[in-house]
Amino acid sequence: MQCLGILGVGELTEKVVHGLRRSGFDGRIVLSPRNAQRAQALASGYDCEVMSDNQSVVDHADLIILGVRPESLSELVAQVRLRPGQCLVSLLAGIGLDQLSTAFEGARCVRVMLSYAAQFNQSTVVVCPADNLAQQWLGPLGKLVVLEDESSFELATVAACMNGWFYFLLHDLQQWLCDRGLPANQARDLVLGNLQDCLSSAREQPELTLKALGQAIATPGTFTAEGLAVLMHQPVSATWGAACEVVLDALLTRAQTPDDH
Numbered sequence: 411m412q413c414l415g416i417l418g419v420g421e422l423t424e425k426v427v428h429g430l431r432r433s434g435f436d437g438r439i440v441l442s443p444r445n446a447q448r449a450q451a452l453a454s455g456y457d458c459e460v461m462s463d464n465q466s467v468v469d470h471a472d473l474i475i476l477g478v479r480p481e482s483l484s485e486l487v488a489q490v491r492l493r494p495g496q497c498l499v500s501l502l503a504g505i506g507l508d509q510l511s512t513a514f515e516g517a518r519c520v521r522v523m524l525s526y527a528a529q530f531n532q533s534t535v536v537v538c539p540a541d542n543l544a545q546q547w548l549g550p551l552g553k554l555v556v557l558e559d560e561s562s563f564e565l566a567t568v569a570a571c572m573n574g575w576f577y578f579l580l581h582d583l584q585q586w587l588c589d590r591g592l593p594a595n596q597a598r599d600l601v602l603g604n605l606q607d608c609l610s611s612a613r614e615q616p617e618l619t620l621k622a623l624g625q626a627i628a629t630p631g632t633f634t635a636e637g638l639a640v641l642m643h644q645p646v647s648a649t650w651g652a653a654c655e656v657v658l659d660a661l662l663t664r665a666q667t668p669d670d671h
């Protein structure tokens with residue numbers, strides 16, 4: 411029977427387990443023992459096994475998912491020895507393939523970036539570099555994007571942060587509707603519904619740029635155009651761009667200073 415090992419049972423790997431079981435994965439899932447309460451909840455609710463130590467996870471697993479925080483990496487590295495060629499999927503943001511290959515000598519290291527939507531099998535699943543086993547096991551968590559070079563992967567990590575930022579934008583828009591008197595649930599439905607409309611149109615028409623899709627709505631004389639003029643006058647996109655630059659800079663700096671972890 412296939413066996414998936416998880417080193418670092420945290421917020422993200424918990425969602426991965428939920429998504430894999432939801433997709434019908436019926437192989438073994440073995441967990442590292444730390445964060446015992448969360449591991450135990452996964453064991454009882456999602457048919458996982460909590461191992462006595464990290465090395466037992468490695469020894470049983472065909473593929474390992476690494477889900478510790480970057481600052482815990484060196485501690486974990488000292489606790490395990492992987493088999494030559496064993497596939498290690500790292501979820502760690504900002505830790506490059508070079509660092510992983512040095513830390514886990516002989517292992518086949520792959521970087522993956524995904525979001526909490528993995529629990530609903532609807533995450534963007536970015537894989538770098540291409541790896542059949544990693545893609546086969548993690549593909550059911552959502553939509554695969556396979557990248558060959560790490561500089562693209564760092565940009566994909568910035569895109570993954572956008573996922574978190576969008577919630578704050580959506581919250582502000584919902585709040586505006588609430589402040590004008592709409593009940594929170596209706597305001598939420600309207601904001602999410604209009605976002606969904608946008609996503610559907612964009613996905614159905616890949617030949618059109620996102621800007622062209624917007625311009626087709628904000629034609630001269632429309633209310634959309636009137637509001638857009640205000641947005642363009644005080645472009646929020648500049649602030650978002652600055653946030654992207656800060657994150658990319660932090661990722662690249664982190665990649666160059668492995669000793670910080």
Ligand SMILES: NC(=O)c1ccc[n+]([C@@H]2O[C@H](COP(=O)([O-])OP(=O)(O)OC[C@H]3O[C@@H](n4cnc5c(N)ncnc54)[C@H](OP(=O)(O)O)[C@@H]3O)[C@@H](O)[C@H]2O)c1
Pocket residue numbers: 417418419420421422423442443444445464477478479480482485486489501502503523524525526570
């Ligand atoms: N959260 C996200 O949305 C997201 C998105 C993309 C990528 N990531 C990446 O995913 C990783 C995990 O993030 P997270 O938010 O899920 O973190 P988290 O909730 O803090 O989970 C990390 C887990 O690893 C455990 N751990 C630490 N050292 C360990 C060791 N030596 N052996 C076994 N387990 C150990 C921690 O246990 P203790 O609590 O006992 O320390 C904790 O349970 C990070 O590297 C992050 O860059 C996260």
